[in-house]
Amino acid sequence: MLDTYQGPFCTQILADYGAEVLKVENPKGGDDSRLWRTAAEKHVWKTTGKDMSTYFCAINRNKLSMTLDLKQEKGQEILFRLVKNADVVVENFVPGKMDEMGIGYEKLREINPSIIYASVSGYGATGPYSHRAGYDAIAAAQAGMLHITGEPNGPPTRPGLGLTDMSTGLYLHGAILAALCARMDTGRGQKIDTSLFESQVSLLSNVAMSWLNAGEHAKRWGTEHPSIVPYQAFKTKDGYLVLGATNNRQFRTLCQLVKLSELAADPRFADNSSRVRYRAELKEILEPIIRAKATNDWLAVLDGSGLPYGPVNTIEEVFSHPQTAARDMVHSLPHKASVSGQIRVLAPVKFSRTKPQIRRSPPSLGEHTNSMLEGMGFSTKAIEVMREQGIV
Numbered sequence: 054m055l056d057t058y059q060g061p062f063c064t065q066i067l068a069d070y071g072a073e074v075l076k077v078e079n080p081k082g083g084d085d086s087r088l089w090r091t092a093a094e095k096h097v098w099k100t101t102g103k104d105m106s107t108y109f110c111a112i113n114r115n116k117l118s119m120t121l122d123l124k125q126e127k128g129q130e131i132l133f134r135l136v137k138n139a140d141v142v143v144e145n146f147v148p149g150k151m152d153e154m155g156i157g158y159e160k161l162r163e164i165n166p167s168i169i170y171a172s173v174s175g176y177g178a179t180g181p182y183s184h185r186a187g188y189d190a191i192a193a194a195q196a197g198m199l200h201i202t203g204e205p206n207g208p209p210t211r212p213g214l215g216l217t218d219m220s221t222g223l224y225l226h227g228a229i230l231a232a233l234c235a236r237m238d239t240g241r242g243q244k245i246d247t248s249l250f251e252s253q254v255s256l257l258s259n260v261a262m263s264w265l266n267a268g269e270h271a272k273r274w275g276t277e278h279p280s281i282v283p284y285q286a287f288k289t290k291d292g293y294l295v296l297g298a299t300n301n302r303q304f305r306t307l308c309q310l311v312k313l314s315e316l317a318a319d320p321r322f323a324d325n326s327s328r329v330r331y332r333a334e335l336k337e338i339l340e341p342i343i344r345a346k347a348t349n350d351w352l353a354v355l356d357g358s359g360l361p362y363g364p365v366n367t368i369e370e371v372f373s374h375p376q377t378a379a380r381d382m383v384h385s386l387p388h389k390a391s392v393s394g395q396i397r398v399l400a401p402v403k404f405s406r407t408k409p410q411i412r413r414s415p416p417s418l419g420e421h422t423n424s425m426l427e428g429m430g431f432s433t434k435a436i437e438v439m440r441e442q443g444i445v
Contacts, residue, residue, distance in 0.1 A: 057098060058086065058112065058189070058218045058219075058222070059087075059145060059173045059218050059221040059222045059225065059249065060116070060143045060144065060145045060222070060225075061076070061084070061112040061113050062112045062218065062219050062222030062223075063113065063143060063171075063173070063221075063222035063223070063225040063226040063229070064076075064116070064143055064226075065085050065112050065113060065114060065116070066204045066222070066226045067141075067222070067226055067229065067230075067410040067441040068114070068115035068116055069114075069115055069329070069400075069410065069411065070404075070407075070409055070410075071407070071409075071410055072116065072140075073117070074116045074117065074140075074253055075116070075117045075119055075122075075135065075421075075425065075426050076113065076116045076117065076118045076119070076416065077119055077121050077123075077132070077135075078118060078119070078120050078121075078418060078419065079120065079121075079122065079123075079444075080120040080121070080122055080288075080419065080443060080444075080445060082107060082418075083104065083118070083418040083419070084105065084113070084418075086108050086109045086112075087105060087106055087109045087418065088104075088106060088108070089106050090106040090107070090108070091107070091265070094106060094107060094181045096392065097391060097392060097393075098391060098392065099390055099391070099392055100209070101390065101391025102389075102391070102417075104232040104390075104417055104418040105388075105390045105391075105415070105417065107396075109399075109441065110388075110396055110398065110414075110415040111387060111399075113415040113416065114386065114398050114411060114414060115384065115410070115412060115413045116251050116413065116416055117413075117416060117417070117420070117421040117425065118416035118417065118418060118419055118420045118421055118422075119419060119421055119422045119425045119445070120418065120419035120445050121422075121444070121445055122157060122443055122444050122445070123154060124154065125442070125444050127439065127442070128444050128445075129154075129155065129156055131157040131426070131429070131444075132444075133156075133161075133164050134429055135425075135429075136161050136164050136165050136168060137164050137165050138165075139165065139168060140167075140168070140169060140233065141168070141169040141170075141171060141229055142161060142168060142169070142170050142171065142204040143173070143225070143229075144172055144173075145172070145173075145174060145186055145187075146172075146174070146335065146352070147174060147185075147186060148172065148174050148177070148178040148179075148183050148184065148246075149178075149183075149184065151172075153239060153269060158170040158172070158244045162242060165242070166235060166241065166242060167240065167241065167242045168242040169229060169232045169233060169236065169242050169306045170243075170244045170245065171225055171228070171229050171241065171244075171247075172244065172245065172246050172247075173221060173222075173225055173234075173243040173247055173248065173249075174187055174246075174248045175187020175188070175191070175192060175249050175250060176244045176248050176249070176250045176251075176260055177246060177247070177248040177250065182250070187248065187249045187250070188249075189215040189216075189217045189218040189249065190211055190217075191249075192217045192248075192249035192250050192252075192253050193212070193216070193217045193253060194209070195250060195253075195259050196217070196249075196250050196253035196257070197253065197254070197260070197261075197271070198217065198253055198255045198256070198257075199211065200271065200272075200273070201257075201260055201271050201272065201273055201274070202273060203273040203274060203275065204275040205273050205274060205275060207271065207273065207275075209273070209421050216256075217249050217252060217253045217256075218249065218434065220252050220253070220256055221247060221248070221252040224247055224252050224255075225245070225247055228245045228247065229245065229309075232245055233412055236402035239333055239424075243259035245329055259279075259280070260279070260307075263279075274314045274333065274428075276295065276298070278333070278347060280325075280329060281298075281299055281325065281329075281333060281334075282325065282329045282332045283296065283297060283298055283304075283307070283328070283332075283336070283339060284296075284297030284298070284299065284361075285297070285336075286365060287339065287340060287344055288340065288343065288344050289344060289345070289346060289347055289348045289351060290344060290345065290346055290347045290348075290350075291347045291348055292347075292364060293348070293364070294343065294348050294350070294351050294352075294362065294363070294364055294365070295361075295362065295364075295365060296343070296351075296355070296360065296361070296362045297360065297361045297362070298360060299325075300325070300359065301317075301323075301324055301325070303359065303361075304317060304322070304325075304328070305317040306358055306359065306360060307358075309361060310354055310355065310358060310360075311339065311343075313338070313342070313343050316335075316338065317359060321334060321335070323333055338380075341412070348364050352364065378379065381400065381402070381403075382399055382400060382401070383397050383399060383400070384397065384398055384399075384400050385397050385398075385411075385416045386398060386411065387414060388414045389413070389414075389417075390417060396414065396415070398411060399433065421438075422445050423436055426439075
């Protein structure tokens with residue numbers, strides 16, 4: 054596996070589901086994200102843990118790490134031996150780069166006809182932008198996400214997470230599983246090709262459908278919804294509350310709870326289409342009412358109402374949330390580079406029988422190189438020579 058973010062996120066999911074994932078990294082530094090630390094991390098890592106960051110740990114648990122210089126003939130020979138017994142190869146070089154190096158799909162399928170070769174890039178393998186490098190924020194800009202994210206009269210706003218990166222990893226992991234299922238029927242592998250740009254265009258979803266079928270120009274709505282009113286974050290006395298009414302019954306309930314039952318009979322707000330048309334007027338009525346009470350007071354009022362609602366929690370509040378604990382979201386793993394001797398990671402999916410396995414800490418650079426090479430039959434002396442030559 055040769056990767057930066059989308060690949061690691063994809064393969065971490067597969068690793069959680071039980072796959073044995075080998076991360077192949079350049080001997081000269083490895084994955085760039087190993088060095089992407091925040092200022093607070095100086096208290097997290099030992100001085101010996103120079104190749105580790107929480108960013109890297111977020112997407113690289115349950116993996117083995119091996120260093121390999123794929124520009125050297127011997128490094129390629131080792132890769133070919135690995136591929137011969139592999140099920141899947143994931144890479145996110147610029148399209149064509151692997152072929153130029155002599156280790157692209159055509160070469161790898163000669164070695165292993167059943168290989169699933171998953172390529173993820175910025176823009177895909179074809180088209181005028183195919184050779185451009187891919188980055189989350191750039192793809193979000195080019196593919197429309199930033200155009201529709203932010204306040205109505207404000208500038209484009211990047212989401213607080215690399216959603217395009219992670220969504221591409223999610224698309225890719227599902228495609229790999231589908232290709233593996235297809236191989237069970239045909240006995241043949243195949244190449245999967247996806248990109249940040251394509252994933253983000255796909256994620257435009259209902260916004261795209263409105264443009265493609267109605268010619269409707271999209272715009273930024275802040276936390277509001279383009280086609281459901283009310284459905285937004287409201288300012289409370291001490292924070293923010295996301296609150297909505299997705300149908301007429303819910304709107305009548307909301308009107309009763311805010312002690313304005315007559316609003317439900319107002320022709321401007323009688324149905325969702327009317328509420329969308331008169332959203333500004335409805336906001337002007339609701340916002341001062343919501344702002345008059347503290348968030349917890351509103352939570353008490355809304356409890357059991359059947360309305361969609363929730364406070365805008367800080368990250369601290371997220372991890373003290375009773376639902377986070379009840380769903381066993383956080384797991385601790387031993388980690389030798391951590392000052393505390395462990396690192397905490399997230400575990401989102403629950404299975405009734407085949408449970409995901411959080412079994413291995415994010416690896417240090419090349420942590421498993423020797424054991425992998427020894428398992429392939431290389432002697433200690435041969436491995437030392439390869440290290441001297443920069444092959445591993």
